[in-house]
Amino acid sequence: MKIFLRYIKKYLLEIFEYIFIKTNxxxxxxxxxxxxKSINIETTSICNxxxxxxxxxxxxxxxxxxxxxxxxxxxxxxxQSADFGYRNIGLSPTTGDVFMDKSFFEKVKYxxxxxxxxxxxxxxxxxxxxxxxxxxxxxxxxxxFLGISIYGHDQKTFITFADSSNNAYEILIKxxxxxxxxxxxxxxxxxxxIGHRTEKNFDINLLDSKSELVTEIQKLIKNKNVNYEYTxxxxxxxxxxxxKDVKNLNINFNKRPFKKNGSCSLIYSRMIIGSNGExxxxxxxxxxxxxxxxxxxxDNLKKIISSNNKKYLELIDxxxxxxFPDVCKSCDFYSSIYSYKHKTGFTKNDKKFINLKKYKxxxxxxxxxxxxx
Numbered sequence: 001m002k003i004f005l006r007y008i009k010k011y012l013l014e015i016f017e018y019i020f021i022k023t024n025x026x027x028x029x030x031x032x033x034x035x036x037k038s039i040n041i042e043t044t045s046i047c048n049x050x051x052x053x054x055x056x057x058x059x060x061x062x063x064x065x066x067x068x069x070x071x072x073x074x075x076x077x078x079x080q081s082a083d084f085g086y087r088n089i090g091l092s093p094t095t096g097d098v099f100m101d102k103s104f105f106e107k108v109k110y111x112x113x114x115x116x117x118x119x120x121x122x123x124x125x126x127x128x129x130x131x132x133x134x135x136x137x138x139x140x141x142x143x144x145f146l147g148i149s150i151y152g153h154d155q156k157t158f159i160t161f162a163d164s165s166n167n168a169y170e171i172l173i174k175x176x177x178x179x180x181x182x183x184x185x186x187x188x189x190x191x192x193x194i195g196h197r198t199e200k201n202f203d204i205n206l207l208d209s210k211s212e213l214v215t216e217i218q219k220l221i222k223n224k225n226v227n228y229e230y231t232x233x234x235x236x237x238x239x240x241x242x243x244k245d246v247k248n249l250n251i252n253f254n255k256r257p258f259k260k261n262g263s264c265s266l267i268y269s270r271m272i273i274g275s276n277g278e279x280x281x282x283x284x285x286x287x288x289x290x291x292x293x294x295x296x297x298x299d300n301l302k303k304i305i306s307s308n309n310k311k312y313l314e315l316i317d318x319x320x321x322x323x324f325p326d327v328c329k330s331c332d333f334y335s336s337i338y339s340y341k342h343k344t345g346f347t348k349n350d351k352k353f354i355n356l357k358k359y360k361x362x363x364x365x366x367x368x369x370x371x372x373x
Contacts, residue, residue, distance in 0.1 A: 017339060021261050024338040030262075031340040032359050033269040034352035038121075039081050040090035040272035040283040044068040044101040047093075048128045050163035051151060052245050053197075053253075055237035055287030056095035057163075063288040067275040068100070074107050077273055077296060082116035084301045088144070091122035094272060094280070095287045099128035105136055112142050121145035123195070125162075126179075127172050134178050143190045153198045154211035160248060161198065169213075176216040183223055192226040199250040200232035237285055238327030257329040262336045263319035264328065267291070268359060269342075271305070279304050281315055284333040290325060291315065302373075306366035313363075320356075 024030070046066050050057045069077075078089060089111055091098050098104050111120045119142040126148045137143060150172070152158035158169045194217055196204070207214055221228040233252045236242065246253050264282070272283035277297035280289045293312040294304035307313060319328070328334065335342040340353060354362075 017341065018259070018261075021336050021338040025262055028355075030337045030355040031265075031342075031353040032337050032356065033265050033342050035269050035354070035359065035362070036085040036087060037269065037352070038088035038090050039084075039086045040092060040270070041074065041077050041081070042069070042093040042096065042272055042275045043074060043091060043098060043104060043107055045093050045096045045275045046100040047096045047125075048100055048164075048168070049097075049125055049151075051161060052163050052249060053161070053234045053241060053251070054095060055240045055285070058237075058240045059095060059287045063290070064094075064274060064278070065276060068103075069275045071103055071107060071110075073277070073297070075110055078111060078114060078117070080296070080301055082114060084305075087118045089117060089120040090270075090272075090283065091120060092124075092147070092283070093275070094283060094285075094289070097128050098122050098124050105133065108140060108143075112140050117142065119144035121147070123147035123149055125149050125151070125172075126175050127168050129175060131171075131175055131178050134175060135182055137190075138182060138186050138188050140190075145191050145193070147193045147195055149195045149197065150213070150217065151197050153196075153202055153204075153207075153214055155213070157198055158213065173212050173216060176213075176220065180216060180219045183220070183226070188225065190225070192220070192223075194220055194226065194228045196228065196230045197234075198230070198232065200252050202230065202232065204228070204230065233332065235285070235330045235332045237287060238290075238325075238330060240287060254332065255330060258332060258334055260322060260324060260328075260334055260336065262322070262338045263316055263356075264331075264333075265335045265337050265342045266333065267315060267319065268337070281312065282328075282333075285331045286327045288327075290327050302366050303370050305363070306370060307360065307363040308367040308370060316356075 045064060046068065047056050081089060108120060111117055121144055137146065151161040155166065155169050159165065196217065204214060204217065220226050233254065234246065235254045243253065266284060267281040270283045272280050273296055274280060274289055277295045278289045278292045279294050279296055280286055281291040281293050293309060293315065296304065303309070305312065337356065
């Protein structure tokens with residue numbers, strides 16, 4: 001009954017959202033989120049897991065190779081991003097895990113000490129981090145969000161979902177226990193989100209026999225700074241994932257195009273610089289960086305994110321005509337600029353929305369500044 005009511009609520013909200021977007025589109029009212037809030041920098045594109053529902057294992061390595069960014073390049077991009085006006089740095093790879101970068105803590109220390117930046121955030125599956133290094137997270141002054149992605153709800157489902165091993169599962173349990181211990185001992189300000197992906201109809205509060213994994217998750221989410229988010233809904237990563245890949249997972253697998261109206265907020269406010277320097281217009285579901293609008297090792301951010309970049313303008317205009325690239329068609333992260341409800345975490349109270357006309361004026365101003373420099 002509880003699950004049924006959840007779907008009814010979701011359905012009604014989707015109807016309201018559809019009407020709201022249609023109305024705003026008619027009156028040409030847009031809500032582009034804070035364009036200087038954050039940019040993502042992918043320090044590594046390597047992952048330790050082979051999750052069956054993820055585009056990582058089907059990536060075209062000629063388009064987006066397995067690579068870890070050098071510290072020199074990272075420092076350069078952090079400085080460039082801060083000078084450009086970005087206030088926060090996201091470090092989550094599109095596909096990969098931050099702790100596969102052995103110099104990760106050296107790199108975040110640079111952000112931690114940067115006087116122009118407010119903070120940084122990232123997701124991890126929490127397996128590649130050394131157990132003794134977990135305490136270092138509590139020493140970071142500007143870490144404002146830590147997302148922990150957990151797959152499955154016991155040893156069997158973890159191995160099935162993540163296409164991994166008993167050893168990886170045991171390391172995850174060990175690291176979660178260490179995290180629970182540190183949380184009980186230390187004061188911290190950053191938010192933690194447990195992003196739980198497992199089988200449909202799973203309810204963490206209704207299990208008769210709890211696994212060690214569920215027990216550790218339940219301990220974590222009792223803390224006020226820790227939130228929990230469960231999903232059994234998955235998409236096909238722009239056609240990369242098919243029924244055969246996920247046949248044994250017992251999930252809600254969506255292959256249908258999501259209904260879209262207007263350009264997506266992500267191409268304005270959630271870009272990512274890949275480990276190879278490619279600036280992708282979206283940080284979420286484009287494993288092959290097909291939405292790349294330039295390379296920061298060849299041109300600077302001010303030149304790429306400006307009206308001087310015809311490739312970027314064409315992407316905006318194309319999406320405004322509801323002509324979406326293949327990778328966007330089935331994307332469940334889509335958030336129309338004709339709604340202020342954005343999956344990037346922005347809300348109406350942020351009060352930093354701008355319309356498309358204003359955004360294009362900003363792009364033109366950047367082009368003019370670049371010509372004068």
